Amino acid sequence: MQRILTLLLIIFFAISCSQIQESKYIENSGRAQGSTYQIKYESPEGKDFGDDIEAIFKRIDLSMSTYVPTSLVSTVNKGDTLVQVDTLFMEVLNRSLEIAEETNGDFDPTIGPLVSLWGFGFEELRQDVSPQMVEQTLEKTGYQHIQVKEDSVKVPEGFQIDFNAIAQGYTVDYIAEYLESYEAVNYMVEVGGEVRARGVNQTDEIWRIGVDKPSEEIDAEGRFQFILELKDKALATSGNYRKFWVDEETGARYSHTIDPQTGYPAKNSLLSASIISDSAMDADAYATVCMVKGLEECREFLNAKDELEGYLIYDDGSSNWGTYVTEGFEEFVVN
Template identity: 30%
Template structure:
């Protein structure tokens, strides 16, 4: 999964006493090539951390088994290995993500596309990448023939393709996992929590001392971790997409891991990172990538038109400038 999300979590104390004996529990571990972390307020009516951790890790293991492009036995990799004009039965979760991807592709005129895995590998950023370098025009044109969300079709419970396309869920799978975790926590009676997986997160309620869950959005630098902005989170997912940690340089030019499916090449504009807030962590995940691909002007116009709560960080000279819209400011306003 995408390890490049720049969200730093302000943990506070390991254990905080609150009203009625409520305590703040936390646990975490490795997942999907990165890590996950959970904090939740434990009451007399909610289970202990060992039981909650088992539930959370079961969800993460299922998502990895279904959607990982880094294991050949995953459901999506078995589909990716099929030739054109093939179908494969798929779990409902994968079909849901394919539909979400189609929605985001149509909304971005094809800039966002789940079938970019051949391009990601060609540019040296994917699980089957051979080398990191700028591909020649002929090789790039050949890879682009294997890209296009319109080649996918859902037939009942089957996913079908009419070309040899390959799907990469890295732009939305972690957000989906966080939503599933949040749903499970709620089903266990947990009302206050902060759930994070590979940088995607969702929070609800407050800590035992009554304070809000606070998230630091990092300045998009590849040398230091510096907080650009700190926000309060309650009832929505948070996702940041950035182009500044996974890249390579060749002949004095910088090539990001974020690709525009319309060109088949990395983005080249000055938008360094985008943070999106949304009730669904899945949609926050996908929309942050979509806006990053579209860039500082087209992405901003999209966010305004569709009322997406967004925080933009642009490169300017040797530094950065930031811009947030009204939807973002309203969601992060300090509440009593």
């Protein structure tokens, strides 16, 4: 009788544990990195990783946010001194330098002074930028001037590293890989519009992601340019249709995407670029590269990169939108 009772207790305990550890879908959302985030995942043991995710945001901000005065990047940007940085910083810097080399400077992590000059950094919007000011500021940019010695980084005085075109994508990857380390195989991680998805959602369907039309205002009824099913891939979109300023005297419209080589906001017909890649960090950076290159150069670039797919929206010159979509990207689009 005692053996039977013991066996029953063991069975009851096992059943109780299995119920406690039953997987379930969890959602965490909020604000971070100057934007919003939405993260959904099937937690194998039902654990809510919300606090861990908040801690990840804080760790990345302390490493790479120029809006945090005590961050590592802010310390490096004080200039002319080697600063020991963490592994997060080095991962993003190394990938930034690789993409800068690959794109011949269309992507440049030292663009910070130009971003501030044109009013998209800490300063108020600038409408008095002169060619001389641009020329002087360009002298304080150039990724080739970043010095790396083991785990320490230095830039010349007046230079500023700016990871804003790649850090959110990196954050998405970091959180996704953190969830995977706890055996989460179904998730969708979105931060500031950059997305990475794996597996299926709570209704056992591939994650569906909508990308806004390139309009200054959001139309609630018909807001999406397209909807795609994203599985085991990452997506990032860069656009010039909401973040810009207009010169009151000339009426010229300046986008927030700065061409690192000219020092001026990129001027071309491209309104937005959506890039699919294996990593959100790459998708984020290459979407910015496309906005700098413009339509024709971006088309050539994408056709030469088997690991990238793209959806480009451009002004066709007659107040209408044109689109260019790679064959691989079309396979993801469902509406």
